[in-house]
Structure formats: structure tokens, C-alpha cells
Amino acid sequence: MKNNGKVRQSNIELLRIIMILAIIGLHYFNGEMGGLLVNAxxxxxxYYISHIIESLFIVAVNVFVLITGYFSVSKKSINFRKLIQL
Known part of the structure; x- marks a missing residue:
């Protein structure tokens, strides 16, 4: 599906959704906020399963940053107005 000359990359969007869910899971396991790692x-x-799952979820943050960089590398300029509005 083409939209304004851009091809939609569903596989990358699906990976982004999975990584968002993994980051939510990482927050669930966070021991400093009273998560599962403190209570196990x-x-x-x-205890061991939660540590294994947490170590798998830590990769989600790095993958999410890489996906953001992948889509941002083709931009020609930075829109400071959006940054100020944020």
C-alpha cells in the first residue's frame, strides 16, 4: 500500500508493537517499583524464570531505539516546532 510515495512496512510496525509490549513487561518486572523481582x-x-524473561525484555529498549533511528535517518531536517510543542 503506497501512501504519499512511501511504502508501509508492516513487519517493522509489528516488531515495534512487540517491543512496546516487552517494555511494558520490563516495567512489570522492575524490582525498584515493587515488581515481580522483589516479590519472588x-x-x-x-525467581529464575523472571530473571530470564527480564533479560530477554531488556533487548526491547535497544531494538526500539534502532527502529526509531531507522525511520529518522532519511529525514532531511529536524522540526524544532514539534519539539517545542512537546
């Missing part, structure tokens, strides 16, 4: 007892199966 040490040396139990839940």
Missing part, C-alpha cells in the same frame, strides 16, 4: 523468593523457579 530467591532460589525458586519463579
Amino acid at each position: 523468593k530467591t532460589n525458586t523457579l519463579n
